[in-house]
Amino acid sequence: MxxxxxxxxxxxxxxxxxxxxxxxxxxxxxxxxxxxxxxxxxxxxxxxxxxxxxxxxxxxxxxxxxxxxxxxxxxxxxxxxxxxPTDPLAALLQPLREHANSLSRYCGYYFEYANCMSVPGSILVSLVHLRETPGGDYLFERQERQERSSPGVGEAEDWVRCRYLGAAFCLQDRLFLVDYESLTLNEMSQTILIPSFKSRITRLNGLKSGVSSGDRRTPACTRVVWEYLGREINRIAAYRQVMLYSPDDPRIDPDIRERLCQPTVRDGLFAVD
CATH class of the missing domain: 1.10.260.40 (lambda repressor-like DNA-binding domains)
Incomplete structure (x- = not known):
């Protein structure tokens, strides 16, 4: 037998x-x-x-x-x-899931720094959580928060919140992340990151494409930096830092500011730390 x-x-x-x-x-x-x-x-x-x-x-x-x-x-x-019944979307993605490499070492929390698409000249800091499911898939959640331009700063209604849900794949030494805005269901975005080949993950560089939240919903592409925070963090304290910053704000690390200011198309775009 x-x-x-x-x-x-x-x-x-x-x-x-x-x-x-x-x-x-x-x-x-x-x-x-x-x-x-x-x-x-x-x-x-x-x-x-x-x-x-x-x-x-x-x-x-x-x-x-x-x-x-x-x-x-x-x-x-x-x-x-x-x-x-058979799910056509699941069947479409199945070969990709089988071919993708493991992202286990990248699971955890990150601050995402990006040039804000809807408020040019500002840096948007978001909180990202990348996790592995029991089935071996990699999902993530990205929290954004932008202050309204109305009086009464500090009150809950003075903030516009966005919550993005998505899936991540590692293909040919690149991290591909696709997500959608889960509260309004009116937009999707894609992020491509270059992984870190060092033993300790600190910052990952990449590009993000999507649309601005303005009335014209203008398509845009921007530099993005992910800063690794750890697998377990104080989420409340981290979320308080999720907001728009001016480029010269002292809370923005000069190295991150420099990375975001680099051209989006050139050789050596994705240097990693």
Whole structure:
């Protein structure tokens, strides 16, 4: 049974992004699961039932000859397929998800510095949180806050808030991030960052494209700098720094100011710190 079991497990796992994802969802040690896949060990009856329940097959079916087993699962729709129709958008992105590299080391909180698209001459500081999902995808949330030009500074209604939700992918040594404004659902933006190849992440350079929040909704592209804050931070204290700044504001690090002032098209655009 162990010979057929190994081949059948490999076939079942091929329907998932990685062996690591299967082990994570099964809560089975990766090294032990590799022994099952290599035919070096056979699961206990308890683990065999867990594996069968997870993949939607009977325990005894896992030991069937490989060709018979392949025909069996090919004729049997999965639980997900029975419960929900195929999502065209998910199917479109699936090859990209499988090809993308890991972003685990970049997960955490960042201050994003960018030349403000709606208020030229100002620097907009946003708070970004990049995280990994249990399924191995990378999602992020970006919080923006801009002060109104009306009296009564300091009151809650004197701030315009934006909350962007998006997905991140690492492809060919670039970080691609696409998001949408979740409160108004009227815009999307894209950010491209160059990763840091140093052992310690400090700042990432890149470009951001989108539209201004003005009446004309003018398309724009600007330099952007992400400053790493850590995996756990005081979010309240960090959010208080989310606002518009003048370019000469002493709270803006001179190095960040210099990076934002560089031309958007030139050689060496994406130097990293």
């Amino acid at each position: 162990s010979v057929h079991l190994a081949d059948n497990l490999k076939l079942l796992c091929s329907h998932y992004r990685s062996i690591a994802e299967v082990c994570r969802k099964l809560s089975i040690n990766r090294a032990q699961f590799n022994k099952y896949l290599n035919g070096q060990s056979r699961p206990t009856p308890y683990n065999l039932k867990r594996i069968g329940d997870f993949f939607g097959v009977e325990s005894y079916e896992l030991g069937l000859p490989s060709e018979q087993f392949a025909r069996l699962i090919g004729a049997r729709p999965s639980e997900d397929a029975r419960q929900a």
